[in-house]
Amino acid sequence: MIHIQEVTKKFQDKKKSVTALKHVSFTVKEGQVVGLLGENGAGKTTLLRSIATLLTPTDGSIEVAGFDTVRKPDEIKKRIGVLFGGETGLYDRLTARENLMYFASLYGLSKHETKVRIDDLALKFGMRDYLDRKVSGFSKGMRQKVAIARTLIHNPEIILFDEPTTGLDITSSNVFRQLVHQLKREGKTILFSSHIMEEVAMLCDSVAMIHKGELVCHEDLEMLYTLEGSRDLNYIFMSKLVRGGSSYAS
Ligand SMILES: Nc1ncnc2c1ncn2[C@@H]1O[C@H](COP(=O)(O)OP(=O)(O)OP(=O)(O)O)[C@@H](O)[C@H]1O
Ligand SMILES: [Mg+2]
Numbered sequence: 001m002i003h004i005q006e007v008t009k010k011f012q013d014k015k016k017s018v019t020a021l022k023h024v025s026f027t028v029k030e031g032q033v034v035g036l037l038g039e040n041g042a043g044k045t046t047l048l049r050s051i052a053t054l055l056t057p058t059d060g061s062i063e064v065a066g067f068d069t070v071r072k073p074d075e076i077k078k079r080i081g082v083l084f085g086g087e088t089g090l091y092d093r094l095t096a097r098e099n100l101m102y103f104a105s106l107y108g109l110s111k112h113e114t115k116v117r118i119d120d121l122a123l124k125f126g127m128r129d130y131l132d133r134k135v136s137g138f139s140k141g142m143r144q145k146v147a148i149a150r151t152l153i154h155n156p157e158i159i160l161f162d163e164p165t166t167g168l169d170i171t172s173s174n175v176f177r178q179l180v181h182q183l184k185r186e187g188k189t190i191l192f193s194s195h196i197m198e199e200v201a202m203l204c205d206s207v208a209m210i211h212k213g214e215l216v217c218h219e220d221l222e223m224l225y226t227l228e229g230s231r232d233l234n235y236i237f238m239s240k241l242v243r244g245g246s247s248y249a250s
Contacts, residue, residue: 002028002051002158002191007060009046009213019213020046023060026208026218028191033184035200036193037237038210044193045084047210048162051191052082065158078107081156085163085193088147092136096127096146099135100153107154114153121149124182125175141172148176152183159183161192165199177203197233207233209240216240 009021020043028034038044049055051062053073061068067075090099097118104114122128125145135143144167151159165173180203183190194200200207207224209217217224217240225231228239 001030001063001065001189003063004047004051005061005063007047007050007057007062009043009050009055010058021050021057021210022213024210024213024215025060026215028189030189031184031187032205033180033190033203034192035204035207036191036210037195037197037200037207038193039241042210043213044210045162048082048084048160048191048193052080052160053077078154079157081151081154081159083147083151083161083164085166088143089150090135090143090146093134095132095134096138096142096149097131099146100149103150103153109154117153117155118149121152124179125149141168144168144172145175148179156188158189159191161190163193163195165194165196173199197237201231201233209237211241211244214244216244 004027005025007021007024008019011018011020024043024047036044036047046055050057050069051064053064053069053076056070061070063069064076065079069076091102094102100118100121101114104117109117118131122131125148127142127145127149130138130142135146138146144164148161148164151161165176168176177199180190180192201221204221206218206220208215219227224236228236230236
């Protein structure tokens with residue numbers, strides 16, 4: 001479970017203070033897949049980094065799997081898998097397998113566990129053909145698959161993805177989508193940001209929309225369709241932005 005309570009995050013940019021998040025509160029229940037929507041600069045990455053214990057809220061608090069992000073970051077890091085858009089965190093000079101082995105060692109996995117996990121992930125992602133090739137020669141999609149596998153190496157219960165399919169082709173995006181379905185069946189809790197409405201509509205149980213740092217909507221997807229009288233998420237998103245935070249009361 002992810003419990004976000006009244007989170008405000010301010011950045012000091014030279015002499016100007018930028019408020020990236022304003023009193024954001026919502027809960028992601030165990031086993032749920034939640035899509036985080038918002039325009040560029042809305043605060044999605046800031047929120048995901050705060051949940052991942054990489055940023056400290058200026059105000060408010062976040063609990064992940066029952067632990068406070070500021071007081072117990074180590075407990076949280078063991079239980080989450082995190083992938084931020086564009087940052088694969090892979091070592092070019094190593095092979096895909098060596099990369100995965102390295103990350104497995106960081107999480108203290110045994111040799112046997114590491115082998116089982118890598119075999120399983122390689123099969124899931126169709127990576128077996130290039131598992132022993134150096135990452136430096138990989139295409140963007142190949143890298144992204146290894147990066148997603150790295151995120152999952154320690155079998156985390158909570159997974160955070162920041163724009164996971166940006167830049168991926170249809171095939172790789174579909175692999176990601178199938179994976180989310182599979183992770184959901186395994187009971188994982190997933191929060192991911194996306195600009196692709198179709199993807200969010202396809203994968204998520206609920207959506208959270210952020211506009212200029214404020215939460216403007218957090219709703220079960222089917223309930224949202226009913227309330228808005230439309231199943232067009234793009235239309236709903238745009239109308240929520242126009243209405244802004246002031247109309248949001250829950
Ligand atoms: N380290 C930082 N220093 C100063 N300002 C920052 C910093 N990180 C984020 N911001 C500001 O916080 C706001 C929210 O940024 P954030 O990256 O969270 O947006 P986003 O929703 O992820 O956008 P995008 O869709 O473009 O990825 C922006 O105004 C951004 O400039
Ligand atoms: Mg971002």
